Amino acid sequence: MEIQVSATNQTASRDKLLTLHKVDKVFGRDVVALQNMSLDICEGDFISLLGPSGCGKSTALRLIAGLMQPTNGFIRWEDGRQGESLSVVFQEPTLMPWATVEKNVWLPMRLKGVSFAKVRDDIHEALELVGLAGFEHAYPRELSGGMKMRVSIARAMVTKPKLVLMDEPFAALDEITRFKLNNDLLQMKAKIDCTVVFVTHSVFESVFLSDRIVIMAARPGRVMQELQVDKPYPREEEFRTSNDYAAYCRAASQALKEAQEGPRQ
Amino acid sequence: MSDLAQDPAASFVDEEERASARRELRNRVGKWILPVLVFAVGILAWDWIIRINEIPHYILPGPGLVFQTLIQDRAILLDALMVTLQITLLALLVAVIGGAGLAILFNQSRLVEMSFYPYAVVLQVTPIVAIAPLIFIYVENKLVGLLICAWIVAFFPVLSNTTLGLKSADHNLRDLFSIYGASRWQRLLYLQLPSALPYFLGGLRIAGGLALIGSVVAEFVAGTGGIGSGLAFRILEAGYRLNIPRMFAGLILIAGTGVMIYAVLSLVSHLLLRKWHESAIKRES
Numbered sequence: 001m002e003i004q005v006s007a008t009n010q011t012a013s014r015d016k017l018l019t020l021h022k023v024d025k026v027f028g029r030d031v032v033a034l035q036n037m038s039l040d041i042c043e044g045d046f047i048s049l050l051g052p053s054g055c056g057k058s059t060a061l062r063l064i065a066g067l068m069q070p071t072n073g074f075i076r077w078e079d080g081r082q083g084e085s086l087s088v089v090f091q092e093p094t095l096m097p098w099a100t101v102e103k104n105v106w107l108p109m110r111l112k113g114v115s116f117a118k119v120r121d122d123i124h125e126a127l128e129l130v131g132l133a134g135f136e137h138a139y140p141r142e143l144s145g146g147m148k149m150r151v152s153i154a155r156a157m158v159t160k161p162k163l164v165l166m167d168e169p170f171a172a173l174d175e176i177t178r179f180k181l182n183n184d185l186l187q188m189k190a191k192i193d194c195t196v197v198f199v200t201h202s203v204f205e206s207v208f209l210s211d212r213i214v215i216m217a218a219r220p221g222r223v224m225q226e227l228q229v230d231k232p233y234p235r236e237e238e239f240r241t242s243n244d245y246a247a248y249c250r251a252a253s254q255a256l257k258e259a260q261e262g263p264r265q
Numbered sequence: 266m267s268d269l270a271q272d273p274a275a276s277f278v279d280e281e282e283r284a285s286a287r288r289e290l291r292n293r294v295g296k297w298i299l300p301v302l303v304f305a306v307g308i309l310a311w312d313w314i315i316r317i318n319e320i321p322h323y324i325l326p327g328p329g330l331v332f333q334t335l336i337q338d339r340a341i342l343l344d345a346l347m348v349t350l351q352i353t354l355l356a357l358l359v360a361v362i363g364g365a366g367l368a369i370l371f372n373q374s375r376l377v378e379m380s381f382y383p384y385a386v387v388l389q390v391t392p393i394v395a396i397a398p399l400i401f402i403y404v405e406n407k408l409v410g411l412l413i414c415a416w417i418v419a420f421f422p423v424l425s426n427t428t429l430g431l432k433s434a435d436h437n438l439r440d441l442f443s444i445y446g447a448s449r450w451q452r453l454l455y456l457q458l459p460s461a462l463p464y465f466l467g468g469l470r471i472a473g474g475l476a477l478i479g480s481v482v483a484e485f486v487a488g489t490g491g492i493g494s495g496l497a498f499r500i501l502e503a504g505y506r507l508n509i510p511r512m513f514a515g516l517i518l519i520a521g522t523g524v525m526i527y528a529v530l531s532l533v534s535h536l537l538l539r540k541w542h543e544s545a546i547k548r549e550s
Contacts, residue, residue, distance in 0.1 A: 086444065
């Protein structure tokens with residue numbers, strides 16, 4: 001088995017969806033959150049941004065989401081339009097406590113002016129996909145942390161977006177729930193055929209989920225390396241216990257370590 | 266002893282459950298019984314002091330006489346109560362519309378907020394007894410004058426609480442609304458107003474009591490009777506005539522009205538929030 005580690009973008013043969021070109025983000029006068037980040041995101045990619053706190057991975061996600069503008073460089077959508085088919089899952093479930101589960105999932109469509117009756121079936125299908133059939137009329141407070149996160153994912157997936165941005169969505173969950181959600185996430189991604197950019201600080205999670213791991217370093221936040229995980233999907237639970245998985249985890253850990261120590265040499 | 270040795274876990278749980286049930290019962294009974302007990306003791310002491318010291322009824326009437334007056338003068342007193350209640354509820358309604366409306370306006374325009382919020386504070390911190398005489402000079406209609414006074418006192422808690430509530434929407438949800446391209450109107454309607462609801466209801470409960478206080482104080486200032494004499498006027502009038510029992514009866518009606526307003530608003534608040542807000546949810550512990 002050969003593990004590819006490269007210093008630059010690995011552009012696959014797939015169609016490009018979005019490009020980050022030499023993006024800097026500076027807060028205030030001199031707090032450099034992100035420095036010179038270039039990344040091509042291609043259709044169908046599952047990209048993990050992996051790094052310690054302060055490496056700018058969440059900043060990168062917010063830039064892609066259009067919540068902030070880069071200080072230098074640019075972000076270009078290949079189809080010219082941004083946001084039309086983009087959705088986000090935050091670290092917290094971020095549900096509206098006053099609305100039932102189905103009304104929460106309705107939100108993206110509601111904001112586009114689509115009536116509930118029109119998309120009721122889509123909403124229930126999305127809830128079924130995340131394993132929450134039967135909880136349509138529950139309020140968020142009645143659900144566990146994992147279930148709330150599932151609602152959040154259903155809300156992100158219900159519009160069948162091209163790009164899903166996930167900002168450490170499972171960081172607050174216990175390991176068992178997290179594994180289960182990892183498996184389910186891969187199935188969902190395959191089903192609605194989207195591209196995912198996934199921010200995490202877990203080496204294991206990034207290896208299990210992604211085909212591209214972008215390794216970042218902190219202060220200033222920047223991209224150090226990219227690592228390919230050439231294990232084809234669907235990835236089942238067995239992958240977690242395989243030698244390949246262990247080897248990739250070792251390589252990613254090593255790369256992460258080098259990324260943090262690199263500048264001091 | 267042997268039971269305990271056989272199954273310590275079960276007996277422990279049993280003991281725990283029994284203790285918690287006892288606590289629950291004590292709380293529930295205590296919540297109603299204790300205030301009623303204090304009330305009864307207070308009434309008895311009042312009656313006893315009057316009898317022992319032979320205090321004449323034009324100085325301090327006994328509870329029996331006050332109750333009797335309440336029944337006897339009910340025609341006058343209930344009429345007055347209706348007037349006071351009408352002004353209070355109208356003032357509360359205007360306070361809700363005005364307070365929440367201003368809060369939304371302030372929220373939508375920073376410029377308007379910066380320009381006018383200080384004056385809302387000035388209006389709030391100036392005692393209503395000091396403003397009321399002026400109002401009655403310039404406002405001919407007494408009812409309108411009373412309404413303005415009660416409104417000035419009542420609108421501020423609604424305004425300040427709703428303003429705070431509109432600003433306290435979850436920041437991730439705000440980002441989400443931005444990402445999905447929500448309009449300003451959608452953001453207000455689907456995110457900010459529901460987020461502000463618990464705050465608004467808190468302000469409403471305070472405003473209910475203040476509207477009553479405002480209308481009573483204004484009536485004291487307005488003084489003269491004629492059409493629309495409320496409870497405060499009846500109390501003043503009874504005072505001039507040394508009809509002390511009627512003063513007490515009027516006082517009881519005002520206090521009772523305040524409690525009723527608070528209870529109704531609390532119920533409204535509970536009904537609106539019980540499904541989702543932490544404040545209205547009972548947790549098993």
